[in-house]
Amino acid sequence: MTAEAAGGSEAFLAGLEAIGVSLVSGVPCSYFKEPIRRLEQHPRIRYVPAVNEGSALAIAAGARLTGETAAVVAQNSGFGNLVNPLTSLALPYRIPLLVFVSMRGWPTADAGEPQHHWMGKVVPPWLESLEVPYWWLTTDGPSPDAVVKEAGTVLESGRTAFVLVGKGALKDAGAAPAPDPAAPRASVPDRDDLVDAVLAEVREERILSTTGYLSRTLYNRGDRPGNFYMQGSMGHVAGLALGAALARPEERFVVLDGDGSALMHLGSLATVGHFTPANLVHVVFDNQAYDSTGGQPTTSATTDFAAVARACGYRQVRRVGTAAGLRPALRALLDAPGPGLLAVDGKVGGAPCERASNSLSVAGIATRFAAQHRSAGAHGGASGGHREQT
Structure with missing residues (x-):
C-alpha cells in the first residue's frame, strides 16, 4: 500500500500511536503541515513547537529519559542544528528517538530554491557515516504507519532511527482547510504594511530580510540593489546584519526579522547588544506564526521581544501594534544611534508573492549587495529598483 492510498497524515499519526509515542517536538516544514495540524489537536500525543531543530531533539530526549516515547519532526535544511545534540546527547547516552526529516531539494532542488541543493544530497550519507539507521517514506512506498512501525523496532534496542520524508508522502487527499483564525482588528499591521513603511522611511540604508514571506514581500514591493533576501539560514539574519554593520560603520543597516526566525537563535540579540552597533536597526515582525510553512503557531505569544532587546543592551527599543x-516608530529609530529594535505586533496576511530567486540568482543577490559599499547612497529609499504594488 502506498503512502497516498493509506491516507497520509492520518496513517502517520496512527503509526506513532501504535508504537507508543506520546510527545512530538519539532520545527515545521510544509511537508509536515497536515500531520502537525492534527498533532496540535491530538488527545493523546502532545506537540511541542521548538525554536530550532537541536532544541526539538533535546526536548524529545528529555521526555524519553523520563519514560515517554518521543519523536522529532524537522526539515532537512535544519539538519545541521540537529547534529550536535544527536552526536553528543542521543547517540552516546543511548537515548532512543524517532526523527522524521523532510527531504527538501531531494532528489533535485527546484530552480527557485537553490538553498536546498546541498542538504537534499547529504543527509543519507551523513546518517550512514554516523551508523544511524534510516528509512524512506515516499508517495510510492509503504504506508506511513508501516514505515513508522518498522523504524520503531530500532528504539527497543536503545538506538535512534530516522525516517526521511519525501514531498507529498504525508499529504491527505482532499484534506479539509485549516479553520480560519479570529479576524484581527483592521488596524493591526500585516507584512505588506510593514514592508511599505520600511521602504517609505529608508534612505541610503541597506535592508536584510529573513527567509520566508518577508523576503518575498520586500522583493516584490521594492527591489533594490541594497536589499539582501535570505533564503534558508533561518534565524541568522540578525547575525548577518551585525557582521555587515561592524564591517561598515559608515553605513546603516535595517534587519527585517520574523518571530519564528528571531526565536530560533534568540542569543543573537545578546551579541548585537554587546557590540552596540550604532548603525543597526532590527525590526521583528511578530504574527505568532510560521507563515510560509502553513501557519503553524510559534511560541512568541509569551515572549516580549522589546523587553528581551532592552535586557540584551539595545540602545533604542520601541513596540508598535498599529x-x-x-x-513614526521606524523614523525615530533610524534617526537615533543604535542598535535599535522595533517589535511589531502584527497579523498573518499579505500576498505570498514570488521568491526573488525566481528572477535573480541568489549568488547575484549577494554580489550586487556586496558591491553597494563602493557606491553607498546611490540607491536610496523605495526609488531604487522597481516598486511593484501587489
Whole structure:
C-alpha cells in the first residue's frame, strides 16, 4: 500500500500511536503541515513547537529519559542544528528517538530554491557515516504507519532511527482547510504594511530580510540593489546584519526579522547588544506564526521581544501594534544611534508573492549587495529598483 492510498497524515499519526509515542517536538516544514495540524489537536500525543531543530531533539530526549516515547519532526535544511545534540546527547547516552526529516531539494532542488541543493544530497550519507539507521517514506512506498512501525523496532534496542520524508508522502487527499483564525482588528499591521513603511522611511540604508514571506514581500514591493533576501539560514539574519554593520560603520543597516526566525537563535540579540552597533536597526515582525510553512503557531505569544532587546543592551527599543504607528516608530529609530529594535505586533496576511530567486540568482543577490559599499547612497529609499504594488 502506498503512502497516498493509506491516507497520509492520518496513517502517520496512527503509526506513532501504535508504537507508543506520546510527545512530538519539532520545527515545521510544509511537508509536515497536515500531520502537525492534527498533532496540535491530538488527545493523546502532545506537540511541542521548538525554536530550532537541536532544541526539538533535546526536548524529545528529555521526555524519553523520563519514560515517554518521543519523536522529532524537522526539515532537512535544519539538519545541521540537529547534529550536535544527536552526536553528543542521543547517540552516546543511548537515548532512543524517532526523527522524521523532510527531504527538501531531494532528489533535485527546484530552480527557485537553490538553498536546498546541498542538504537534499547529504543527509543519507551523513546518517550512514554516523551508523544511524534510516528509512524512506515516499508517495510510492509503504504506508506511513508501516514505515513508522518498522523504524520503531530500532528504539527497543536503545538506538535512534530516522525516517526521511519525501514531498507529498504525508499529504491527505482532499484534506479539509485549516479553520480560519479570529479576524484581527483592521488596524493591526500585516507584512505588506510593514514592508511599505520600511521602504517609505529608508534612505541610503541597506535592508536584510529573513527567509520566508518577508523576503518575498520586500522583493516584490521594492527591489533594490541594497536589499539582501535570505533564503534558508533561518534565524541568522540578525547575525548577518551585525557582521555587515561592524564591517561598515559608515553605513546603516535595517534587519527585517520574523518571530519564528528571531526565536530560533534568540542569543543573537545578546551579541548585537554587546557590540552596540550604532548603525543597526532590527525590526521583528511578530504574527505568532510560521507563515510560509502553513501557519503553524510559534511560541512568541509569551515572549516580549522589546523587553528581551532592552535586557540584551539595545540602545533604542520601541513596540508598535498599529499600521499607522509603523512609520513614526521606524523614523525615530533610524534617526537615533543604535542598535535599535522595533517589535511589531502584527497579523498573518499579505500576498505570498514570488521568491526573488525566481528572477535573480541568489549568488547575484549577494554580489550586487556586496558591491553597494563602493557606491553607498546611490540607491536610496523605495526609488531604487522597481516598486511593484501587489
